[in-house]
Amino acid sequence: xxxxxxxxxxxxxxxxxxxxxxxxxxxxxxxxxxxxxxxxxxxxxxxxxxxxxxxxxxxxxxxxxxxxxxxxxxxxxxxxxxxxxxxxxxxxxxxxxxxxxxxxxxxxxxxxxxxxxxxxxxxxxxxxxxxxxxxxxxxxxxxxxxxxxxxxxxxxxxxxxxxxxxxxxxxxxxxxxxxxxxxxxxxxxxxxxxxxxxxxxxxxxxxxxxxxxxxxxxxxxxxxxxxxxxxxx
Numbered sequence: 001x002x003x004x005x006x007x008x009x010x011x012x013x014x015x016x017x018x019x020x021x022x023x024x025x026x027x028x029x030x031x032x033x034x035x036x037x038x039x040x041x042x043x044x045x046x047x048x049x050x051x052x053x054x055x056x057x058x059x060x061x062x063x064x065x066x067x068x069x070x071x072x073x074x075x076x077x078x079x080x081x082x083x084x085x086x087x088x089x090x091x092x093x094x095x096x097x098x099x100x101x102x103x104x105x106x107x108x109x110x111x112x113x114x115x116x117x118x119x120x121x122x123x124x125x126x127x128x129x130x131x132x133x134x135x136x137x138x139x140x141x142x143x144x145x146x147x148x149x150x151x152x153x154x155x156x157x158x159x160x161x162x163x164x165x166x167x168x169x170x171x172x173x174x175x176x177x178x179x180x181x182x183x184x185x186x187x188x189x190x191x192x193x194x195x196x197x198x199x200x201x202x203x204x205x206x207x208x209x210x211x212x213x214x215x216x217x218x219x220x221x222x223x224x225x226x227x228x229x230x231x232x233x
Contacts, residue, residue, distance in 0.1 A: 033232040034183060035171050039163035041156040042223035045149065047142035049117060050124050050217065054135040057111040059099065066096070070110045073134045077114055081127050086120035113138065119145060125212040142217040149222060153189045156224035160187070164226045177232035185228035 056073040060066035074091060081089045092113050099107040114135065118124055128137065144152070164185075172180045 033175070033177070034229055035232070036227070036229050037164060037167050037171070038225065038227040039160050039167055040223060040225040041159035041163060042221055043152060043156060044219045045144045045152045045222050047144055047217040047220055048119050048148050049143050049145040050119070050121050050215070051141045051143070052116040052124060052128055053138040053140075054114045054116070054128070054131055055111055055138050056114070056135055057109070059107055059109045061107040063096070063108050066108050066110050070094075070112055074112050074114065077131050077135055080130055081116065084123055084127065086123040087116055087118045087127055090115050121215065121217065125215065129212040137213070140213070140215060142215075144220055144222070152222050153224060156222065157187060157189070157226075160224045160226040164228070168230050171230070172232060175232055179233045180230045181233060183229040183231050185226065188225045188227070 054077070056070050056077070058066055058069040058073075060069065078089065078091070081087050092115060094110075094112040096108055096110040098105045099109055114131070116124055116127060168180055168182075
């Protein structure tokens with residue numbers, strides 16, 4: 001008898017939940033006249049930031065002597081650029097790997113990277129020319145600075161939103177509605193086209209380099225996309 005009462009109570013609770021769900025569902029009116037739209041805006045922007053990666057690399061049969069060579073060259077490089085306010089410098093990717101011959105370690109290879117960045121292209125070019133006497137150029141790249149990119153994105157957001165409104169009005173007028181309201185709106189600034197100028201090179205170190213590298217920053221294309229949903233009224 002006790003089990004029968006428990007079962008009846010559980011069944012009654014289930015029926016109450018089911019009826020509440022069904023009745024509650026009937027209270028929501030079907031959604032009509034909703035349309036998904038998308039609009040975008042894009043523009044070219046000047047690459048005003050120069051990025052250079054240079055590397056110190058040596059080989060030696062003695063690991064301690066090798067470390068001294070790399071450390072000495074990198075310390076010298078940092079001293080050359082430390083006083084130049086227009087250049088931001090940082091070291092990265094210090095690595096040492098063994099060299100093998102017939103499955104025996106016969107020496108070591110060590111390398112460290114120096115990254116230079118800034119908007120003063122002439123200052124960076126002059127630094128690269130000087131540093132090339134001991135370091136190798138791994139790559140040069142150009143892109144918009146954070147401030148330049150943000151300013152352009154703000155302009156493009158306004159333009160993309162206006163384009164979105166224009167498309168919403170087209171839908172409204174075509175469907176004979178008196179107005180519309182925005183139900184959902186997404187703004188995506190992640191669409192950027194990598195149209196940046198780039199130069200890559202691996203150059204032998206020499207006693208001196210007589211000329212600075214010839215570079216041109218070029219432009220990048222930045223895009224903003226707006227998507228969302230409207231409901232006609």
